[in-house]
Each structure stands twice: as structure tokens, then as C-alpha cells.
Amino acid sequence: MKVDWMTFWPRIVEATGETLIMVVATLIFGSIIGISMGLLLFVTRDNNILENKWVFQALNILINIIRPVPFIIFLVAISQLTRLVVGTTIGTAAAIFPMTIVASFSIARVVENNLVSIDPGVIEAAQAMGASPLRIIFTILIPEALGPLILGLTFICVGLFDFSAVAGTVGGGGLGHIAMTYGYQRFDGSVMLVTVIILIVMVQLAQWIGNTLSKKLMRR
Amino acid sequence: MIEFKHVSKTFYIGKSEVQAVKDVSLTIAQGDIFGIIGFSGAGKSTLLRLVNMLERPTAGKVIIQGTDISTLSPKKLREERQNIGMIFQNFNLFNSRTVAGNIAYPLKLAGMKKTQITERVQELLQFVGLTDKAKHYPDQLSGGQKQRVGIARALATSPDVLVCDEATSALDPETTGDILKLLKKVNQELGITILLITHEMHVIQSICNKVAIMEDGAVIESGPVFDTFTNPQHPTTRRFIGSVQQDLPSAHILQEWRRHNEGSLYRVTFTGDTTNDPVLSSITKKHNVDFNIVYGSVQELQNKLFGNLIVSFTGQETAISRTLEALNDIVTLEEVTDIEG
Ligand SMILES: Nc1ncnc2c1ncn2[C@@H]1O[C@H](COP(=O)(O)OP(=O)(O)OP(=O)(O)O)[C@@H](O)[C@H]1O
Numbered sequence: 001m002k003v004d005w006m007t008f009w010p011r012i013v014e015a016t017g018e019t020l021i022m023v024v025a026t027l028i029f030g031s032i033i034g035i036s037m038g039l040l041l042f043v044t045r046d047n048n049i050l051e052n053k054w055v056f057q058a059l060n061i062l063i064n065i066i067r068p069v070p071f072i073i074f075l076v077a078i079s080q081l082t083r084l085v086v087g088t089t090i091g092t093a094a095a096i097f098p099m100t101i102v103a104s105f106s107i108a109r110v111v112e113n114n115l116v117s118i119d120p121g122v123i124e125a126a127q128a129m130g131a132s133p134l135r136i137i138f139t140i141l142i143p144e145a146l147g148p149l150i151l152g153l154t155f156i157c158v159g160l161f162d163f164s165a166v167a168g169t170v171g172g173g174g175l176g177h178i179a180m181t182y183g184y185q186r187f188d189g190s191v192m193l194v195t196v197i198i199l200i201v202m203v204q205l206a207q208w209i210g211n212t213l214s215k216k217l218m219r220r
Numbered sequence: 221m222i223e224f225k226h227v228s229k230t231f232y233i234g235k236s237e238v239q240a241v242k243d244v245s246l247t248i249a250q251g252d253i254f255g256i257i258g259f260s261g262a263g264k265s266t267l268l269r270l271v272n273m274l275e276r277p278t279a280g281k282v283i284i285q286g287t288d289i290s291t292l293s294p295k296k297l298r299e300e301r302q303n304i305g306m307i308f309q310n311f312n313l314f315n316s317r318t319v320a321g322n323i324a325y326p327l328k329l330a331g332m333k334k335t336q337i338t339e340r341v342q343e344l345l346q347f348v349g350l351t352d353k354a355k356h357y358p359d360q361l362s363g364g365q366k367q368r369v370g371i372a373r374a375l376a377t378s379p380d381v382l383v384c385d386e387a388t389s390a391l392d393p394e395t396t397g398d399i400l401k402l403l404k405k406v407n408q409e410l411g412i413t414i415l416l417i418t419h420e421m422h423v424i425q426s427i428c429n430k431v432a433i434m435e436d437g438a439v440i441e442s443g444p445v446f447d448t449f450t451n452p453q454h455p456t457t458r459r460f461i462g463s464v465q466q467d468l469p470s471a472h473i474l475q476e477w478r479r480h481n482e483g484s485l486y487r488v489t490f491t492g493d494t495t496n497d498p499v500l501s502s503i504t505k506k507h508n509v510d511f512n513i514v515y516g517s518v519q520e521l522q523n524k525l526f527g528n529l530i531v532s533f534t535g536q537e538t539a540i541s542r543t544l545e546a547l548n549d550i551v552t553l554e555e556v557t558d559i560e561g
């Protein structure tokens with residue numbers, strides 16, 4: 001029951017592409033939503049530039065509810081919503097939807113944590129100069145936190161490879177799917193080995209890109 | 221220029237409350253370098269932050285150039301803030317921006333054109349003496365250099381007022397001196413009114429013309445620095461003055477003196493013109509009395525001289541009392557009792 005590598009390679013290449021698309025798309029959408037949520041969470045904190053108890057608590061509770069749910073359960077739990085939004089529960093697009101939701105909430109926390117570590121005095125200095133809250137968000141908060149933020153996003157990104165494999169086992173495609181059907185169910189060790197190696201290489205690459213970028217931004 | 225009218229600020233933390241500022245009324249005039257001094261927790265920072273509404277008063281008004289700034293709309297307040305420069309103990313520079321970028325930031329906020337910004341930044345760098353550091357980042361600078369950037373940034377939009385929250389407290393004595401000189405230059409060359417807070421009396425002594433002493437949220441004494449130094453009213457004020465000038469020998473020296481000498485010790489304080497006349501020697505000579513200076517100093521304060529001498533007199537008893545009477549008309553005289561100091 002060994003696979004024929006001549007015909008199997010294109011499958012691997014295709015699956016690698018699917019995994020990459022899942023991870024990159026999730027990272028992009030998740031960052032947009034997550035960074036916005038993280039900023040909102042931060043600025044609505046007590047004594048912050050747009051203090052708002054209600055918004056802060058609502059977001060905070062929502063994040064605390066979603067984050068501890070294991071991804072595989074979350075994936076299944078929202079499958080009806082996924083069908084409604086994407087039209088199907090099978091394939092890369094259907095995997096990206098729940099991955100984006102989960103990633104957004106994680107990114108929101110990472111962003112909030114990074115923003116909290118900005119010296120409040122710096123924000124105050126901008127306020128004292130007459131900067132508006134929106135201006136502070138875009139010209140102070142984001143640039144000041146960018147270095148560690150990139151590291152945080154890299155951490156999330158590495159986790160997304162994991163998520164993509166989980167999604168793959170339940171019809172999401174990608175390397176996870178290959179590893180599951182050929183490596184696990186058909187007991188083909190070589191397929192397993194190849195997918196694992198490809199995943200390791202991709203994770204290393206992502207980590208390297210993240211480290212390099214953040215180093216450049218932190219100038220240290 | 222800046223007027224605090226019965227200003228109070230209370231913080232509420234859960235059920236407990238902290239009255240950080242209590243019914244403060246002060247007037248800072250155009251051109252002043254006005255110092256507010258007090259121990260930690262006296263409410264200095266809170267009072268200062270009321271000037272640009274980083275903190276809103278719970279009672280009273282803060283009036284700047286005729287407008288009660290607590291009534292301004294958010295937009296108008298932001299405009300007004302461009303007229304009030306602020307510098308901080310920890311500099312609060314933007315670490316993600318270069319020195320030039322930091323100084324350019326308030327100019328961008330003010331909507332200045334790019335070419336003008338470059339020019340103005342250059343001008344400011346020159347003023348604070350950091351032209352060679354334009355492209356450096358804050359973490360590549362020393363504390364003194366960082367504060368220079370802070371000052372340049374605060375001056376960028378040509379404000380009428382500069383408020384300083386412990387601007388020199390994080391710096392070594394020499395750098396403190398440099399920054400104080402720079403602040404003096406800001407006041408004299410640019411005509412900017414400065415309101416500063418500190419817990420170090422020597423800061424007040426070296427650059428301020430007026431001072432207010434704060435304790436427990438309230439201003440307990442205020443006035444021209446020279447008057448406050450030469451004639452302090454409140455014990456706390458005396459403590460602060462004592463921190464920069466010792467006006468009495470130690471108890472040990474006093475005891476030694478009394479063991480070997482008869483008679484009383486007198487504190488003679490001269491201010492202004494009397495420091496130039498040989499008052500002591502001419503009067504004692506006239507009454508045929510000898511005097512001995514046990515301890516003392518003459519200092520410069522606000523371009524005026526201020527003398528403080530501990531003196532003993534020897535001679536006939538009646539002659540001494542006549543000498544004391546005559547001196548009392550010209551200088552301030554008081555007998556030194558041992559419990560002092
Ligand atoms: N945002 C705040 N919330 C609650 N209490 C505050 C707040 N800011 C200041 N206080 C309290 O108000 C009082 C005065 O504080 P403030 O910072 O004005 O003192 P300070 O004179 O500047 O002291 P220091 O020399 O230590 O800076 C303190 O008891 C402080 O705990």
C-alpha cells in the first residue's frame with residue numbers, strides 16, 4: 001500500500017500550497033480583525049484615551065469565552081455558521097473562516113499585551129501635544145509596539161500551521177489532510193515524514209521572517 | 221497668564237478618595253519661572269497636569285490667557301495644548317522615532333508643511349545643541365540629551381508656556397545644571413513662561429523667580445523666591461531652605477562655643493543694599509563694641525545678595541544693648557537659641 005511518489009509529488013505540492021493559503025489568509029484577515037480588537041480593548045481600558053467600561057468588558061468576556069475552546073471543537077461547533085458564510089464546510093475556504101475567528105481573538109490579546117507594555121508617559125506626551133485619540137492609535141501606539149507585535153504575530157502564525165493541520169483532518173485540505181489519509185490511515189511512514197519535514201521547514205521560515213522583521217523594527 | 225482659582229482635585233478609587241489638590245489659588249505671570257516645591261505625594265504633578273487638562277479639576281478653574289480651559293471643546297483643547305509645552309521626568313520620548321522625528325511630531329500635528337518642518341527641526345536642534353544627533357534614536361542618547369530632545373519637542377510649536385514635571389530629577393548634578401541653564405535660556409531668549417515642579421530646593425534657587433510650597437495638596441506659602449528664602453514663614457519652607465543652605469552651625473559647635481564663651485549669639489541677616497555697607501563694623505565701632513563672626517555666609521539669590529551671619533558681641537553691657545538697637549533698625553536681628561537646628 002505504498003504510494004507511487006512519481007504521481008504523489010504533485011499532490012504534496014498542491015497540499016503545501018493549500019496549507020500556505022490557509023495560514024497566510026488567516027494571518028492577514030486575523031491580523032486585521034485582531035489588531036483592531038486589540039487596539040479597541042486597550043484604548044477602552046480604565047483611564048485610557050477612549051475609556052469605555054461597556055465596550056471593554058464586552059470584548060474582554062467574548063475573548064475569554066472563545067479562547068479556551070479547543071480548536072477542533074470550535075471548528076465543529078460553528079460549522080453551521082461556516083456553511084452560512086462560506087457556503088460549504090469542506091475545503092480551504094471553509095477552514096479559513098473558523099481559523100480567522102480563533103486567530104483574531106488570540107491576536108487581540110497579543111496586541112493588547114504589547115500595548116500595555118508601552119510606557120503610559122509616552123501616550124501622555126502625545127496627548128499633551130494635542131494629538132487626538134485616533135492619531136495616537138496610528139502614530140504612537142502602533143509604531144511603538146510594532147517590534148514585539150511582529151514577534152507576537154509570528155508566534156500566532158506558527159500556531160496557525162497547527163490549526164491548518166487540524167482543519168485538514170476534517171475536510172480542510174492541505175498537508176494535514178494528506179498526513180491523515182495517507183500517513184495515518186494507510187500507515188505510510190514516508191508520507192508522514194515528508195509532510196512533517198515540509199511543516200518544519202515552513203515554520204522555521206515563518207519564525208525567521210518574523211525575527212528578522214522585528215529585529216529591524218526594534219533596532220537592537 | 222496662568223491662574224488657578226480655588227482649584228481642587230479629588231481622585232476616587234473605589235470607595236476611598238484622595239484629595240490630591242486642595243483649594244489652590246495661584247497666579248503665574250507672563251515671563252515668570254514659577255517653581256512649585258513639595259515632598260513626594262504633595263500633589264505637585266496633579267496640579268501641573270491640571271494646566272493642560274491631562275487631569276480635570278473637581279472644583280475651581282484653571283484660566284490660561286483669559287480662557288477657562290476646562291470649558292473648551294475637545295478640539296479647541298487640543299489646539300490650546302499646542303500652546304502649552306510639557307516636559308517630563310522620564311522624558312517620554314517616542315522610541316520608535318528618531319530625535320528629528322520626535323521633534324517633528326508636534327509640528328505634524330499642527331499641520332506644518334514638510335519643508336518647513338525640516339527647517340524648524342534644524343533650528344530647534346541648534347537651540348538645544350544636538351545638531352549632530354538628529355538621526356539617533358532615543359535609546360542611543362544620555363539622560364541629559366534625552367531631556368534636550370524633550371525640551372526641543374515641547375518648544376516646537378512655539379508655545380507661550382512650558383510646564384516641567386521634575387525635569388531634572390532623573391539627571392546627575394552636572395547635567396541638571398546644564399538643563400537648568402537651558403530652561404533659563406528658554407525663558408530669557410524666547411520669552412516663554414515656565415511653570416516647573418520639583419522636590420529640590422536648589423532648582424528653585426538657581427532658576428525660579430517665584431515659588432510656591434505645597435504640602436498635602438495645599439499651597440502653604442508662595443511669593444518671590446528672594447522673599448521666601450530670606451523670610452520663610454512655614455516650617456516646611458524652612459526645611460526646604462535648610463536643604464540648600466545651612467544657616468546655623470551644628471549643635472555640637474554651638475555647645476562648644478558656649479562652653480568657652482560668655483554672652484549671647486545673634487543671627488544677623490542682610491538683604492539687598494545693606495550687604496554692600498560695612499554696617500556691622502561701623503555701628504560696633506561707634507559704640508565701642510567688638511564683634512566676632514562665629515559662622516555665616518553671603519549668597520546671591522535672584523541677582524541680589526543675601527547675608528546670614530551668626531555673631532557675638534563683647535563690650536560693656538549697655539553699649540552692647542545700644543549696638544543691638546541700632547543694628548535692629550537696619551538689618552534683621554534675632555537671638556540664637558540652642559533648640560534651633
Ligand atoms: N490617577 C490617580 N489616581 C488616584 N490617585 C492619584 C492619582 N494621581 C495621583 N494620585 C494621588 O494624589 C496624591 C498626589 O500625587 P502627585 O503625583 O500629584 O504628587 P507629587 O507631589 O507629584 O509627588 P511626587 O514628588 O512623588 O511625584 C498622591 O497621594 C497620589 O497617590
Ligand SMILES: [Mg+2]
Nearest residue numbers: 264265266386
Ligand atoms: Mg510628581
